[in-house]
Amino acid sequence: xxxxxxxxxxxxxxxxxxxxxxxxCITIGGLTVAAQYSILKENWKANLLExxxxxxxxxxxxxxxxxxxxxQLASRSFIRDQLQHYxxxxxxxxxxxxxxxxxxxxxxxxxxxxxxxxxxxxDGQIVAQLGVAxxxxxxxxxxxxxxxxxxxxxVTIERQLRLMIKTPIYSGNDWLGTDIILFAPPMTDQVFSxxxxxxxxATFLWSRDPDVRLLISPTMTxxxxxxxxxxxxxxxxxxxxxxxxxxxxxxxxxxxxxxxIAAFARVDNIDWVLTTLVDQDSFYSxxxxxxxxxxxxxxxxxxxxxxxxFVMVRPMTRQVMVHADELERINCSLQxxxxxxxxxxxDLIASEHEWSITFESINDAIIILDSEGHxxxxxxxxxxxxxSYGSALKNSPQRKNLVPVSGYPSPLLEQALAEQxxxxxxxxxxxxxxxxxxxxxxxxxxxDLLGAVQLVHDITEQTRIEKIKSETVAxxxxxxxxxxxAIMGFVEFMQTNETTAEERQNYFATIQxxxxxxxxxxxxxxxxxxxxxxxxxYHFEPVDLEEVLQDTVNLFKMASSRHQLIFDSxxxxxQIVGDGKRLQQVFKNxxxxxxxxxxxxxxxxxxxxxxxxxxxxxIRDEGMGIPPHDQEKIFxxxxxxxxxxxxxxxxxxxxxxxxxxxxRAHQGRVWVESTLGKGSTFFVELPINNRLVSLTKG
Numbered sequence: 147x148x149x150x151x152x153x154x155x156x157x158x159x160x161x162x163x164x165x166x167x168x169x170x171c172i173t174i175g176g177l178t179v180a181a182q183y184s185i186l187k188e189n190w191k192a193n194l195l196e197x198x199x200x201x202x203x204x205x206x207x208x209x210x211x212x213x214x215x216x217x218q219l220a221s222r223s224f225i226r227d228q229l230q231h232y233x234x235x236x237x238x239x240x241x242x243x244x245x246x247x248x249x250x251x252x253x254x255x256x257x258x259x260x261x262x263x264x265x266x267x268x269d270g271q272i273v274a275q276l277g278v279a280x281x282x283x284x285x286x287x288x289x290x291x292x293x294x295x296x297x298x299x300x301v302t303i304e305r306q307l308r309l310m311i312k313t314p315i316y317s318g319n320d321w322l323g324t325d326i327i328l329f330a331p332p333m334t335d336q337v338f339s340x341x342x343x344x345x346x347x348a349t350f351l352w353s354r355d356p357d358v359r360l361l362i363s364p365t366m367t368x369x370x371x372x373x374x375x376x377x378x379x380x381x382x383x384x385x386x387x388x389x390x391x392x393x394x395x396x397x398x399x400x401x402x403x404x405x406x407i408a409a410f411a412r413v414d415n416i417d418w419v420l421t422t423l424v425d426q427d428s429f430y431s432x433x434x435x436x437x438x439x440x441x442x443x444x445x446x447x448x449x450x451x452x453x454x455x456f457v458m459v460r461p462m463t464r465q466v467m468v469h470a471d472e473l474e475r476i477n478c479s480l481q482x483x484x485x486x487x488x489x490x491x492x493d494l495i496a497s498e499h500e501w502s503i504t505f506e507s508i509n510d511a512i513i514i515l516d517s518e519g520h521x522x523x524x525x526x527x528x529x530x531x532x533x534s535y536g537s538a539l540k541n542s543p544q545r546k547n548l549v550p551v552s553g554y555p556s557p558l559l560e561q562a563l564a565e566q567x568x569x570x571x572x573x574x575x576x577x578x579x580x581x582x583x584x585x586x587x588x589x590x591x592x593x594d595l596l597g598a599v600q601l602v603h604d605i606t607e608q609t610r611i612e613k614i615k616s617e618t619v620a621x622x623x624x625x626x627x628x629x630x631x632a633i634m635g636f637v638e639f640m641q642t643n644e645t646t647a648e649e650r651q652n653y654f655a656t657i658q659x660x661x662x663x664x665x666x667x668x669x670x671x672x673x674x675x676x677x678x679x680x681x682x683x684y685h686f687e688p689v690d691l692e693e694v695l696q697d698t699v700n701l702f703k704m705a706s707s708r709h710q711l712i713f714d715s716x717x718x719x720x721q722i723v724g725d726g727k728r729l730q731q732v733f734k735n736x737x738x739x740x741x742x743x744x745x746x747x748x749x750x751x752x753x754x755x756x757x758x759x760x761x762x763x764x765i766r767d768e769g770m771g772i773p774p775h776d777q778e779k780i781f782x783x784x785x786x787x788x789x790x791x792x793x794x795x796x797x798x799x800x801x802x803x804x805x806x807x808x809x810r811a812h813q814g815r816v817w818v819e820s821t822l823g824k825g826s827t828f829f830v831e832l833p834i835n836n837r838l839v840s841l842t843k844g
Contacts, residue, residue, distance in 0.1 A: 175441070175445065178477060185484075187430065191394055191407070192488075193488070194394070194409045198411045198420060209298060211259075212309060212329050213311060216311045216325060217313060220313040220314075222249075224249060225246075226315060229242070229273075229322035230320075242267070246265055250263055254276055256532055256533075257327075258521065260277070261277050262276060262277030262328040263277060263325065264276075264327075265324070265325055266323055266324045267322075268323050277328070278308070281303065284326075296312060296313040296314070299353075306330075310329075311326070348422070349421070349423075350420075351419070392409075395407070395410065408421050408422070440473075440476060510601055510602060511527040512525045512601055514597065515599075516596070519552065531549060532549050548573050548602065550600060562598055563595060566590065570585045571584050580604065581604070581605045582602050583603045585603070586598050630660075630664070637657070684728060685725050685727075686725055687725075688721045689724045690719075691763070691832070692754055694729055694730050695713070695733055695763060708746075710748070712750070714751060714754070715753065715754045719756060722812075725808075729832075731808065732809060732816075732830065733752070733765070735801040736805060736828045737752065739801060739828075740765055740767035744767045744770070744825070745769070745770075748768035750766070750767045753765075767825045771824055771826055772820040772826050777819075814832040815830075
């Protein structure tokens with residue numbers, strides 16, 4: 147009996163231990179599943195909201211793009227001029243329609259998404275109608291648009307969803323007409339197709355102005371569901387009162403009282419709300435489907451542990467711990483997988499956004515074409531070139547090379563695709579004197595030809611620099627050749643001929659004169675190069691401009707006996723901030739030209755005056771004068787007044803260029819007034835209080 151009691155006691159003890167451990171295992175498993183269910187629930191909600199936000203970005207991006215294209219088309223000056231003439235009675239309706247249809251047909255070709263355009267005048271007349279026609283019921287719809295905000299709404303035409311944008315055309319504050327453009331929005335395929343989760347769901351686009359109404363609903367949803375959504379009072383009241391940008395809302399419908407989840411995201415700048423509606427029961431039941439393997443594993447481990455406890459308590463304990471660890475690993479693995487998927491989606495969105503920003507910010511025009519010449523994508527620089535040169539090059543044989551027409555391969559594209567090698571050409575626009583390097587590179591995937599990338603690089607500045615460089619070398623070589631030829635000629639003559647001391651003295655004087663001229667040429671050229679490349683810094687300090695000008699005049703009084711140099715000043719000239727040596731170089735160059743181009747002598751007057759905040763200096767001569775057509779060019783580099791009868795030899799045409807460079811560095815200006823045969827007057831204006839120039843500049 148005692149033995150029986152002991153065995154019974156042991157059995158009960160084992161049973162109590164087993165039941166206790168089973169209860170603990172069941173509790174742990176239940177808590178694990180509950181925690182996992184809570185985590186999955188919040189993650190799935192966050193994922194649902196994130197998908198709605200992504201779709202809202204698609205809607206917003208597409209609306210911004212279509213509005214921009216509509217405004218660009220409506221803002222062209224030709225449109226406003228034609229409508230203004232019609233409104234003023236200067237152009238008939240027939241003539242307006244002819245010109246508008248031709249212009250809009252060309253403009254519509256550059257907007258692939260547009261399927262139709264209708265233009266109305268300010269009196270409601272149809273000026274032009276291309277592509278899909280807008281029903282009369284929509285033409286009479288109130289404008290509901292302002293100069294800065296077009297009216298945009300989805301419409302159904304011939305059982306097809308279209309996006310209608312009404313863009314007013316203004317000239318100043320004067321309303322001239324309206325453009326109505328129909329788009330076949332590809333965003334419906336991206337936003338309203340499929341379901342956001344495994345549960346049943348649908349995406350809707352609502353408008354809150356003036357009342358909550360359904361704009362776009364999924365075409366695959368039964369009509370009863372659409373009516374149920376539109377008649378749902380809690381949802382419509384919630385949409386009317388929402389103030390945040392995005393969020394989730396759980397409610398029960400008026401008809402079936404089935405609880406639902408609504409995820410929303412507002413479209414910026416337009417009072418639209420994008421909503422994804424999901425049935426709560428279906429939504430949460432998928433969580434249990436995902437958690438069922440975890441719950442089954444937990445239950446199996448619990449039963450297996452209980453069975454082992456009947457055999458041996460300690461092995462059972464160890465086995466339970468082993469399975470508990472395994473369950474924890476499964477939990478961590480599942481959580482890690484969810485987090486990795488979320489990070490992957492965020493990285494993908496960020497990568498696409500970065501690529502889009504990079505693509506649009508490239509200064510060169512980039513156009514991606516398919517193998518048939520259709521434009522798949524182009525950046526802002528390409529659209530800018532298309533707007534600038536598309537109409538101007540309409541009849542040019544090279545138009546397709548620079549501005550491709552979708553669906554009509556250019557000769558350069560055909561060459562690149564045929565040879566499967568990059569093709570390149572240079573295009574020169576004679577109207578704007580612009581140069582472009584056009585390169586088309588085929589896109590190959592093994593042996594499959596996917597299309598091509600067209601790159602248009604503006605090489606106008608590079609061509610101009612190369613031309614200046616060539617002209618510089620030619621001009622310097624030409625001007626240096628003259629004194630060098632004279633020097634070499636006299637040296638060779640004295641080497642091969644007997645000369646007297648007087649003749650040698652004359653020859654040496656000529657050689658010295660040519661050497662001085664050569665030195666002046668090189669000094670002017672090097673000074674200009676140093677100043678323009680900031681290699682020779684300015685030293686700004688207070689300068690007595692009157693003293694600098696008088697000293698310069700005194701130098702030329704001693705150098706020229708056939709000219710009478712006069713210095714005219716009222717006295718009390720205030721000091722300015724400047725570089726005294728550079729300003730003296732300005733006066734020397736102008737006075738040198740006044741003496742040089744007055745070969746018959748005469749009076750050269752240098753005067754200085756003040757006026758408000760400026761100091762004026764003018765230097766007048768009685769020389770040859772400058773022809774009117776040359777007066778605007780004499781400050782250009784290497785430019786000289788070319789008159790074979792009166793041209794004075796010497797000089798690169800850099801003296802006045804150097805004068806202009808120095809005066810501009812002092813924030814002043816220089817100009818000339820001249821009468822041919824009577825003389826010239828050069829004016830220099832310099833600011834007195836030059837606060838923008840630092841005393842430590844350079």
